[in-house]
Amino acid sequence: MLEFYNVSASCGGVPILNDISVCFQKGEITAVIGPNGCGKTTLLQCLNGASKVTSGAIALEGADYLAMPHRERARRISFLPQVRTVIPALPVKTLVEHGRFPHLGFSRKKSEKDIAIVREAMQFAHVDAYAAQYADTLSGGIRQRAFFAMALAQDCDYIVLDEPTTYLDLKGQRELTEMILQLKNNGKTVILVLHDIGQALRISDTVVIMHDRKIAATATPEECLRQHIIETVFDVRLKEFSDGEGCYYFFY
């Protein structure tokens, strides 16, 4: 379980979040949704240090997360940021191998185990066929999966993804969603920011709704729908469709 207690956070010296408490359950998929600028990214960036926690505490399975050294944090929670300031001109395999960085000792030598984990991560994300190709020459979808594989190679129980599907086409989104569900089946805890509310409701166990830099609600998708939380927060209307395979939600 990952818990935020009364966390206030600033980004680039500007205070963004004030007194936020929220809890992410172990073994679940939790989607964080909310309008642009509501503080979703700032909240999650408390985990990789890109946002500065000015007060409050974060507990990871009872342990003080913020007191851990950077490297230890990266061994417990892997975080895939949304922004890519650099598109590395590196072979996909080298990129994925960087995911092992927090686990390497002082000599920085790769062990058999590291090599095996990198291979599994590439297979899981379906990028093993591109191992030798340079990341900057690949399409956006494959490149995103390569970064995803890098995050998986960190081999953490908690995986945090900031808008992993935003720049993907529909096929790319579907593939990534399937992988995320698979991760949950493998016992991982996934926390992700999503812009597509329908997608969030479909794949997550819990939805955290943020509005105006506050947590507006934490609820299961069913409760969200029953209590019309999303319609209120986002000021939208909902149409629900269903067929033999499941329910589909359309907001407008």
Place this chain on the structure above:
Amino acid sequence: MRKKILSLVLLLILCFFAGILLGSVPLSPASVLRCLAGFDRDSTAYVLVHTVRLPRAAGACLAGMGLATAGVLLQYVMNNALASPNTIGVNSGAGFAVMLALLLGNGQASCIPAAAFLGALATSLAIFGLAYMADSSRTTIILAGITVSSFLNAGINTIKLLDTDISVNLTSFMIGSLSGITYEHLKIPGAAILAALLMTFVFARSVNVLGLGDDIARSLGLNVPVVRLSILVLSSMLAGCVVSYAGLLSFVGLVVPHICRRLFGNDARYLLPCSALLGASFVLICDILGRVLFAPFELPAGILMSFIGGPFFLYLLLKKKGGRRVNA
């Protein structure tokens, strides 16, 4: 990759030996070898080899290693392919500090490397701080670097023109030259450069992770501010120490890393040692040609560097096939 590194090592050994062998006074390879091995202690060749050519070759070697490595480090730390000790003003900062030290220290040689290091560090911190605070684009950083450089160069010129007693040949200093280097000049900066090079290789993997961008580097557990500061300190040490005895050698720090990126890829674990090796060979070759081409007249190594490095770099830029794009 192992073969490529080995050939670079061989090239460096060859250049180093040529640097001792060739010059305005002809020596035979056999006598050079005998002198290096410690024989013929009374001959002129022995004196020439040990007091002139060997220190000069060592100086060239260290200068090339230092500047090329500093270039690679700055490119990663600023995530900017155009960064180099020369383009962001680190060299000029070191040069200005050297001039200031000469002016205020009454020509005491001992404080010069320290002054050069401090000048280089102050400039790189200033440029980086500027980039960080203003969240400036890559072009802005380079423009700021060029501006700071020309400002500091004006300072260097002013000091030299106002105090004509300073025992530095201004032209050679501004272009970068290796003539007249003795062991005495090299003792402190040489040790500092070697130490910084060793440290650099320890940092190679962190440098790689930093090259992925701040956000990803943080997520992978890298302490970004600490690593970035350490690398800025190391690159300032390298560039500053070189400037303290060789002047403002340009070009090595920018061109050699790019040549190596094209030949060896973007992995800092290979890029750093390869750039150091190629940088050393490049400076040695330029220094040799400067001595030999118009002997007994001598062209400063800095001039040859631009003459040879410029066209070669343009050739690499235009030759798209097989080339790797630059990371950043």
